[in-house]
Amino acid sequence: MVNQFLAPLAGGLLIGLSAVMLLLLVGRIAGISGIAWSAVSGAADNAWRWLFLLGLIGGGALYHWISGTPAPAPNPAGWPLAAAAGLVVGIGVRLGNGCTSGHGVCGLGFHSLRSLAATATFMTTGIITVFILRHVLGGGS
């Protein structure tokens, strides 16, 4: 039971520490959707963004390599659902100016009411979506 919560807690602390270091060293918010979109849309002063994203992908690889933990199983839902989900996520994070990291981890850290409203909203619709998929439609993943 302890281990079950220890890894999420340690991971969360590491994510929080990363956000604090990015603010302290680079002066930026660790909002992944904002960083990713600015990087691909060719914003000015972009080198730090591409290196952050490189680290984001490499960090996961590094963790699995060092710890010897196997990669998680793929989501059994097919790629069409994945593509639909990605499209909705992409539209949503642009309109809402942030995702779990920008509004959740960082916005709540700034005690921002705007980010609290965003976080409460996406948590709620996430829960509703899973409820509908699993308990109303009975299928889903």
Place this chain on the structure above:
Amino acid sequence: MKALAALVCGLMFGAGLALSGMTDTAKVLGFLDIFGDWMPDLAFVMGGAVAVTAIAFTLVLRRRTPIFAQAFSLPQARAIDGRLMIGSALFGTGWGLYGYCPGPGLTALIYGHTGTLAFVVSMFAGMWLASRWLQGRAS
């Protein structure tokens, strides 16, 4: 130094996501399934991360400038408006459909699953569509 610092921060963020279980869609969907066989584990990810940022951000912002940049670049928006709420509602819906938000989706690319690639490519397409729509509305 700024770019190197960003690389290190990204490595920590990605390692944190993989360690926490956020790159495992079964765990994420289990966490969102509060009316079913709820898996509360991932509450500790957001809890742990916000515990750190809520304390340390205040301390960091006592400085005039960041260490490797000229100035802090912080979001200025404060409004809780329709755009924020609709966007966040859509984002949560997509998150619940497959189990990835943007960060874990990108980190999970290294697992080489076809679904993750489809998710990420579509996510950028969605960002592009929304940006075009926002630009059209602004002009």
